[in-house]
Amino acid sequence: MHYGFAIDQERCIGCHTCAVACKIENNLPNEIWWNRILTDGGSNEMDIPRGSFPDNSIDYLPVNCQHCENPACVRVCPVGATYKDEATGIVRQDYDKCIGCRMCMAACPYTGVRSFNWQEPEYMLDYTLGAKDSPEHQRHTVEKCTMCWHRVAGGGEPECVKACPGRARIWGDLDDPNSEISKLISSRECKQLLPEEGTKPSVYYLV
Amino acid sequence: MSNRNSAQGGLTRRGFLKATSAAAGAAVIGSNLVGCAFDAANAGEPTEDEIAGYGVCRSNCMQSCRYAAHVRDGKIVRLEPADYGEDLYRGSCLRGMSYMHRIYGENRIKYPLRRVDGTERGAGEWERITWDEAIAEIAQKFSSIAEEYGPQAVVFDFGTGNYGEIQGQTGIFNRLGSVMGVSKPAGMNDLSTGYGIDRVLGTGLMYFANEAKSVLDSSHIVVWGSNPVHSTPQNWRWMQRAKEQGTRIITIDPVKSATAMKSDEYYPIKPTTDGYLALAMSNYIIENDLQDVEFIKKRTTAPFLVRQDTGMLLRKSDFEEVPEDAEDEFYVWDPERNTAVLYGTGADPALEGSYEYEGITVTTSYTLLKEQLSQYVVADAAAETGMTEETIEHLARMFAEGDAISVNISFGMDHYNNGYQSCWAIAILMALTGNVGRDGAGFTGIYLNTALALNIPGLWAAPGFKGMTTAFPMTLLHEVARDQEYNGEPYPIKAMVAILSNSASNWPSQTNYLEELLPNLDFLLAMDMEMTDTARYSDMILPTASFYENEDFRKAHNLPYIVHQDKVIDPPFEAKDDVEIAGLIGRALGYAEAFPEEYTFDDYANMLLSGPAVEAFGVSLDRLRKDGYIELRTVPGKPGIVGREKFPTESGLAQLYTEKPAPRVMYGQDVTERFPKEHLVYYRPSAEVSERSEAAKTYPLVFIQEHTRWRTHSQWFNSPILRELDPEPLFKISPEDAADRGIADRDVVEVFNDRGHMVVKAIIDPSLPKGMTRMPKGWQRDQFIEGGYQELTYPHNDEWSVAFNFYDTRVDVKKR
């Protein structure tokens, strides 16, 4: 099994619902976002398109951990806190092992998919949101998208997939040629982020 | 420093990715991983056991997403998008999914609050009081006002913060207002679109649209002045699906909206000239004989004869007594017998021509319309709209030749003084090309089910019913309060209750509200969950329940269902739901018969859920509780289409001529002058936005409010989770206008006109043409550096459409 995502950029409307759903499901601390919707546009401002009127265009790029087949982060982690689960292809992070050296953050070419809890995590609400069994966030550890391990392991699908109102996020087994995701990426034009880095991401963007 | 993981920083692709490369049809990745059994030993199960109930989001976004509410230790931990009968109706958005942040967030109003005596309104000095104190004081105020000035000196201001049928806008507080006999100013929001289309389709103010799914049958979708990609994503999902099946999407909009960027074709237009475009297309279609003659004959009033002397239609009653309950039939011209005959009795009636009958000169509706349209020529339309003649002709041909065209319309054009004329003109264009009343054809945007009529009188008309007085529209409330008279007669106004309403923020020309309405009220009572502008300026605030804290149900917007809301949690702190609050106030005022102590939600719900229409669909409280939602389609499996059989006009036909035009609300305005013009569709420039307006001489920039994903009007205005992504108000200006004023991204600017100002950061938005500015709506006054955007907006209503015209606004900007 090799789980991955296909994100249909034709369908994606940049609504941030998947980002918010991820934040709630994983009870992410303040200012931590494992899944972010980047504006691929004309300036450094969100939702600002490229080009001049009326020939503007914009793309949205939802970016979470790419669950690389050849993860740059895993190679550099001195304590094995970040590792690839061979059975699923999911790149995991063990908070208890993480020593907070942030080597993985430096090595990962996909800036921002990993985040670091500089301080004791703080939350907007005073109770735990989302899954009851997602691991607790810890100070001085690195964290990132778990591919909703807690859901997937129980037979469910990642929260961001269910949340997407555009039906733009397709998740499934890349090893199964009959899965929806495999069919999509073999029939549609698609791209991967920074293929030259040799990380072999498990996230495909359908363009 | 936790902000080194800045949420909003770097939310653009720049500085994130150096390059990406495209690989066509990338093969499935080879993998030598063996599909060994998934180690699920220490992983949890999906948390279905936590579902405490189902509910439906009821903000005024014109969608109706259903959620499964997961509750742990008495608190909502997850709102999971829940199914409807069809997969593509399962919806969600960042607001609905993060609603627990509004329930439990710091902004929640926890207790009844009273402005500290001696402090200014808006100063933020509150004292906590008990419910008993609050209710006693409210009752005392209302009774003494009623005694001294009459009950209509209390105004009920109904907003759109909750579309529950009992706890919402048309719910229980109408029962209270009706036994009290309060004033209820005529609603003004989003009413021009429906008012304009009603001239042709007879669909009233809000019932002009087809079900969202209907676009799957459209050959073309014309998105006209709306932006569903950002503002109604649940509708857009169907349009996207249609597009994938080959439907062409065409957007007409003054700005290159997010929807325009997803469309196959985009045509910019000068704002508020849409009506001219539609009329010129209609004229071009007729001149080139492209109209749908079959449809015009069968489904419009084209052959109906108009009397030259009175402007009325020639009817049976012109010649004989017609009993009041009988149909007063219409005459048409029978060309074979060369005489007028009653419609439906003769052969093919004449579509065109003028005739004499019994000494009366009559002309067909179609001929009059054609003559009227002939003044709108493509060349002039090009000048007025800024489009090329080729574009206008291309669009006209598309309307004429497309198999089934739907127009997604919503309330963009609506928000201008000439909005109803734009929408009326588009409805005429649709009728002439046969693009209404059939699969895939007609308007979309705000589908409301008409087949199921809830028993509103059953709920509103309690024992002791007096009714609510609607003498004037909301736009005039500040004047009536200021003068304490209306139309020269005394009309005292002393108190106001904001019910599900943030009127201080969401009514145009905020200065009128703050400086003329407020100082003339002895008492402003706000009922809200959060400290909105209105709550902030009020004298007392009652904490109300959220969507998940009481039972309710709603007829969905845009979906063919009536949907139930389970009560999944108790109202936190001292919040109460509207049923309880209305009962407390009602009984304190002595209306125990209307609000018996023992009445619960069920009693009121059963009042609404009674009557033949409700029974015909088998809708009952029990079934709603059991099934969660009930489908309300009249043709099973077929999307709801307005006018599938016939249109809800007197004749059942689409009307090309309006026999008895009437203003939307009569409030004493003089309508005689324009009456003769209102029979046939025409163009009128907007009030300020038109390039020829007085305002245009002083204020070069049009200012509109964007409906973005972050808020529904002002709801979610201070959701901490959403503000991590969208932290502050931003004013958007075109590169040219910014350069002219030396404005760069994130500069602080002052936006101003004669009515007011706001000081805010600006960003440069190249999807705006020169001359247009905008900002996402919903921010509250304390979120601005100074002032607020709603100070700027156009205050008046058109005398016929009687609606708010937020976007008919011009401003200028200078760098601070």
Ligand code: SF4
């Ligand atoms: S995206 Fe970065 S963090 Fe995720 S697996 Fe790849 S290298 Fe590691």
Ligand code: SF4
């Ligand atoms: S898979 Fe789960 S953790 Fe990863 S982005 Fe989606 S919701 Fe977040």
Ligand code: SF4
């Ligand atoms: S929820 Fe779906 S449509 Fe919205 S940003 Fe995420 S991927 Fe795009």
Ligand code: SF4
């Ligand atoms: S705000 Fe509208 S789109 Fe969002 S969840 Fe509620 S109903 Fe759906």
